[in-house]
Amino acid sequence: MSANSQSQMLYRELGNTGEKVSAIGLGGWHIGLPNVDEQLGIRIVRTAIDRGITFMDNSWDYNDGVSEKRMGKALRDGYREKAFLMTKIDGRSKKEAAKQIDESLQRHQVDCIDLIQYHEIIRYEDPHRVFDEQGAHAAFIEAKEAGKLRYIGFTGHKDPQIHLHMLEVAAENDFQFDTVQMPLNVMDAHYRSFAKLVVPELVKQNIGILAMKTMANGILLRSNTATPIECLHYALNLPTSVVITGIDSLEILDQAFEAVSSFEPMDEQQVQSLLDKTAQAGAKGEFEPFKTSSIFDSTAQNPDWLGEEPEKLQQLMPS
Template identity: 80%
Template structure:
């Protein structure tokens, strides 16, 4: 993974796409939170881009579409051309994926999205539903051919085995993802570790690594073992193309840039010293509730977002 830098930001290559993107990505979920009004959201996005962040994260389901709508407004007046825009869809069926993608394009006010990812691959059946002839993959390939999106990836936060299964099922259909998004943080190394089990496979395949939940929305910090800067440094030190972080204030934006400014590749001894501080707190997944509970699983709470199961399977059940 090659790197370059500007005055405030570092840039890395996004896997097999060859795209150059900022090492820090702006998390879209926080832009639609109740304590972040629209004007603040626009200021955050504009300031981030003006200072060198190019990777924009979002999802069709974030805050009922408010996050995408606000980002769409922020990307007017020439800002769209300065960013690599990503969003996610939940639909597993062709019909639902098409609907969600079209809604995302309208909210974001763009004619194409650089990267669309299958959101919340949390269940072993998700890959099969996506790659079914009636599934969402057919819809995204059609949209890609129509110029509505450029690259396709997937996300998940539950279990490394499910990420590996997604790659295996994609292999069976002759498809290689451009990106994969996964939790990468100082606790992950100690419990059902994505860094240990999935990251080497992504690097081997040259799939762009999108790190998320470096602080788990602040939950990791409640362990009183590490600082925000240490969390970001750890994630930046992994072979990540982008570390996506939630930013709900200009002060937190400053913190992200400070992490980049002070980042230096860590020695193995430095990494182990940092992980030693979190080994006890991280050993049971207590501070990674996205792995150990359904609190973070929006598609579990809203199963209709996934769409219907393939008709042929329903026919098998009724035969």
């Protein structure tokens, strides 16, 4: 872990990739929201990069492609060279994944995206669809060989056991991910905990850990148990490579930098004190609705994004 004295940003190793990235990542969903005009979205990205944030998060499905298009515009004029660009793909079939990869490249106006991740691995069948011979992984490998992407990861927000299952299926197919993204926040430790179940396995395999939903778009803050800075400090204190946070204003960007500049590694007593404050609110997942409902499941609301099931499985269905 190191800090740049000019930018006041921490930089961390991204698993075993050899890359160094900013400990804070800029969330792509927020820069494409209807209440954030395009010029502000571009300004947020460029100001973040100017101040030392290098990790840019995005997804093929964010705001019907608006987030990727705005990111692409923001990365013009020399900014692309200063950024580590990540996006996510929903396609589970080879055909749909290849199509989405190409669309993301076009929207971002780049020839190569640093990291592309399988988005919303939230069902036990997802790993099998991805690694089927007609699955998305075949498209990812071809894209990597063609120089369209450099690293491969996956994300999910539902259940840590599904993350572990994805890692198992990958290992069965002789593949190790470069990164894994998951909810890591002050409530997570109390309910279906990714920090307790998934993080140790990723540390063991030296896979880059990407934290998301550190405040769950403000939902966690409604519990009145932790401040935004405490939420970011908690995630930074875990063995994360990047803590991705949504930023829809320059004031929220300032908050992210404040969290970094004031962060110091927490001892066990400090961590436990914070978890004690959130224990009751976090016990049943009330403030983590992405675990307990389908409200956050974009692919459930848009199953066509996933593409067709493998032909061999379709043939098993009665005619």
